[in-house]
Structure formats: structure tokens, C-alpha cells
Amino acid sequence: MEQMEKNPEQDFLCLDENGVETVRRQMPDEDDLYDLAELYKVFGDSTRIKILYVLFGAELCVYDIARLLGMTQSAVSHQLRILKNNKLVKFRREGKTVFYALDDDHVRSILKLGMEHLGD
Amino acid sequence: MEQMEKNPEQDFLCLDENGVETVRRQMPDEDDLYDLAELYKVFGDSTRIKILYVLFGAELCVYDIARLLGMTQSAVSHQLRILKNNKLVKFRREGKTVFYALDDDHVRSILKLGMEHLGD
DNA sequence: CAAACGTATGAGCAATTATTCACATGAACA
DNA sequence: TGTTCATGTGAATAATTGCTCATACGTTTG
Numbered sequence: 256m257e258q259m260e261k262n263p264e265q266d267f268l269c270l271d272e273n274g275v276e277t278v279r280r281q282m283p284d285e286d287d288l289y290d291l292a293e294l295y296k297v298f299g300d301s302t303r304i305k306i307l308y309v310l311f312g313a314e315l316c317v318y319d320i321a322r323l324l325g326m327t328q329s330a331v332s333h334q335l336r337i338l339k340n341n342k343l344v345k346f347r348r349e350g351k352t353v354f355y356a357l358d359d360d361h362v363r364s365i366l367k368l369g370m371e372h373l374g375d
Numbered sequence: 376m377e378q379m380e381k382n383p384e385q386d387f388l389c390l391d392e393n394g395v396e397t398v399r400r401q402m403p404d405e406d407d408l409y410d411l412a413e414l415y416k417v418f419g420d421s422t423r424i425k426i427l428y429v430l431f432g433a434e435l436c437v438y439d440i441a442r443l444l445g446m447t448q449s450a451v452s453h454q455l456r457i458l459k460n461n462k463l464v465k466f467r468r469e470g471k472t473v474f475y476a477l478d479d480d481h482v483r484s485i486l487k488l489g490m491e492h493l494g495d
Numbered sequence: 496c497a498a499a500c501g502t503a504t505g506a507g508c509a510a511t512t513a514t515t516c517a518c519a520t521g522a523a524c525a
Numbered sequence: 526t527g528t529t530c531a532t533g534t535g536a537a538t539a540a541t542t543g544c545t546c547a548t549a550c551g552t553t554t555g
Contacts, residue, residue, distance in 0.1 A: 269436045269472065278443060281432050283490070288428060289421045291489050296419030301412035302543075308408060312401050316389045317502060323398060330544055332503055342495065351501045351552050352389065361492040368488060369411050370403070372481040375462070388501085422513075437532060450514055452533055471522050471531045 297341045298365065302326070303334050307362060310344060314356040417461045418485065422446070423454050427482060430464060434476040 270278070283291075297303060305324050309315060315323075321331045335355060338344040345358045357363065390398070402408075417423060425444050429435060435443070441451045455475060458464040465478045477483065 269474075270433070270439045274433060275443070278429055278433050278435075282425075282428055287490070287493065288424050290493055291486070292419055292421035292424045294489050294493060295415050295424075299412055299416030299419035300543075301409045304408050304412045304415075305402075308402055309398055313390070313394060313398050315398075318388050319390045323395070327545075328502070329504085329546080333543075336503075342492075348552090351499095353502065354389075359492075359495075361488060361495075365485070365488050365492070366411070368481060368485050369414050370407070372462075372479075372485070373407065373410055373414060375479075420513075447515070448532070449516080449534085452531095453513075456533075468522090471529095473532065 294341060297337060297343060298369070300334070302330070303338060304366075306331065306334055306338065307343065307357065307366060310355060310357050311363070311366075314347075314354045316352045316354050320355070414461060417457060417463060418489070420454070422450070423458060424486075426451065426454055426458065427463065427477065427486060430475060430477050431483065431486075434467075434474045436472045436474050440475070 282288075298307075302324075306320060309320055309323055317328060317331055317335065320326075320335075321328045324331070335344065335346075338355075339346065342358050343362050344355050347354045347356075403411075418427075422444075426440055429440055429443050437451055437455065438448055440446075440455075441448045444451070455464065455466075458475075459466065462478050463482050464475050467474045467476075
């Protein structure tokens with residue numbers, strides 16, 4: 256970082272054109288970044304995090320999740336819908352009952368990584 | 376999952392007491408779950424995701440980040456504050472300029488995992 | 496078919512939050 | 526010391542969102 260002098264041609268204070276190119280090249284598409292933020296937004300709610308952790312080891316029906324977490328069936332159902340849309344949980348119908356489970360191992364990995372970060 | 380009959384003593388439709396215990400045992404503390412959600416909430420905004428990705432390979436000053444992303448310096452500074460508070464970025468002062476960089480490799484790992492999940 | 500049960504969903508409300516605008520800091524330089 | 530430059534921040538606003546309440550849907554059972 257030696258190029259600290261102001262360069263009026265360039266409009267960037269600290270980074271030269273090469274740096275700009277390097278940064279731009281590694282940037283994913285705008286859309287992908289948006290989708291990524293949307294994905295993390297789903298993890299960014301303690302209710303949904305609780306639901307995911309409850310499902311960490313067991314397949315559960317909506318009512319059980321609600322009971323375990325001390326929540327309304329409606330609230331749980333609303334959040335399950337969001338988790339479902341984002342492919343974080345899968346479901347299976349058995350008569351009147353719908354069983355939910357974590358969709359894939361990415362979910363577990365993401366939760367674990369987050370916990371690791373908090374451990375510092 | 377054979378215990379589908381309703382059991383009025385138990386208040387849980389599908390899960391027996393053993394199941395409840397198993398689920399409860401693996402649940403982290405309420406506080407940790409809350410903190411985890413707070414962490415992901417930070418990732419759950421496309422502006423902050425963009426800032427993190429811009430910092431993926433280069434240490435940058437506030438004004439450069441703003442220029443690269445086409446944002447106000449103020450908006451970037453507000454978001455950097457949040458990223459800083461959550462230990463996702465670190466900073467270094469050099470004269471009037473403040474350089475920001477990703478804090479640790481957890482950040483990179485978390486971003487990568489998220490992208491992987493989207494790739495399905 | 497009607498009733499009961501588990502689940503899903505739309506509307507409305509309260510709370511959170513990202514941005515803008517104006518201004519405050521804090522450092523370098525005349 | 527006063528000015529300029531880079532950054533930080535408080536208040537206000539607009540938009541998002543999680544929950545509740547009421548109700549609808551889909552399945553089973555009488």
C-alpha cells in the first residue's frame with residue numbers, strides 16, 4: 256500500500272487501476288451476492304435457528320417443534336415455510352402430519368462454522 | 376416413527392419422552408442460539424456481503440469501498456461499524472485513512488459455504 | 496358427507512433496520 | 526492555529542419482517 260497520494264484522474268484514493276481490476280474480477284455477480292445475503296438472512300433469526308437446531312438430530316412434526324420451542328403452531332409454520340423455500344429443510348407428509356428435517360449437510364456445516372466463529 | 380397415536384398425558388403428538396430428552400440435550404444454550412442468529416443477521420444484508428467480498432482479496436480504505444460499490448461513504452461507514460462490532464473485519468489506521476480487511480478465515484469459510492449451498 | 500385434527504396462509508400490527516442528511520471527530524499540513 | 530481531508534455518528538425516514546388472529550386447506554374417521 257504505497258500509492259497513498261491523491262490521483263485526480265483516478266477517483267480512487269488508495270487503490271490503483273490494477274487493484275481495482277483485481278478486486279472486480281473476484282467479485283461474484285450482483286445477483287449471486289444478493290442471493291447469498293438472502294440465504295444468510297434466513298439464518299439470521301433466532302426462531303429459525305432454534306427450529307434448525309431442534310431438527311439437527313430428529314425429524315419432527317410441526318406441533319412438536321412448536322411445543323419444544325414454546326411457540327405457536329402458526330408462528331412455526333410461517334418460519335418453516337421460509338426454511339422450506341430456501342431448501343434448508345425438507346418435509347414428508349404422513350396422513351395429517353407433516354414431518355420436517357434438515358435438507359442437507361450444508362445446513363449443519365453452516366451452523367457449525369458460525370458457532371466456531373463465536374467461540375473466539 | 377410409529378408412535379402416532381395421540382397421548383393426552385404427554386402433550387407431544389409424535390415424539391416420546393426419550394425423543395424429547397435427546398432433542399433437548401443437543402440444543403445449545405438459548406444465549407448461544409441468539410448470538411448465532413445475530414452473527415448471521417450481519418451476513419444477511421447484500422450491502423455488507425458486498426463489502427466483505429470486496430475485502431476478500433484486498434485491504435481497502437472506506438472511500439475506495441464506497442467507490443467500488445457505488446455507495447455513500449456514510450452508508451459504508453455505518454455498515455463497517457456493524458462488521459467491526461461482530462469481528463468480521465479488522466482495521467488499521469494510517470494517517471487520515473483507515474484500512475479495513477477481513478478479520479479471520481472463518482469469514483471466508485462462511486461465505487464459501489453459503490455459495491456452495493446456492494450452487495445446488 | 497360431516498366433524499375433527501394437523502397444517503398452511505392472508506391481513507394487520509409492532510418492532511427492527513438500512514439509508515440519507517447534517518454534523519462531529521481526528522489527523523495532516525499550510 | 527485554522528483548514529482540509531477521511532472517517533464516524535445521531536436523528537429521521539422508509540422499508541422489511543416476525544408474530545398474532547382468524548380462517549382455509551387437506552386428510553382421516555365416524
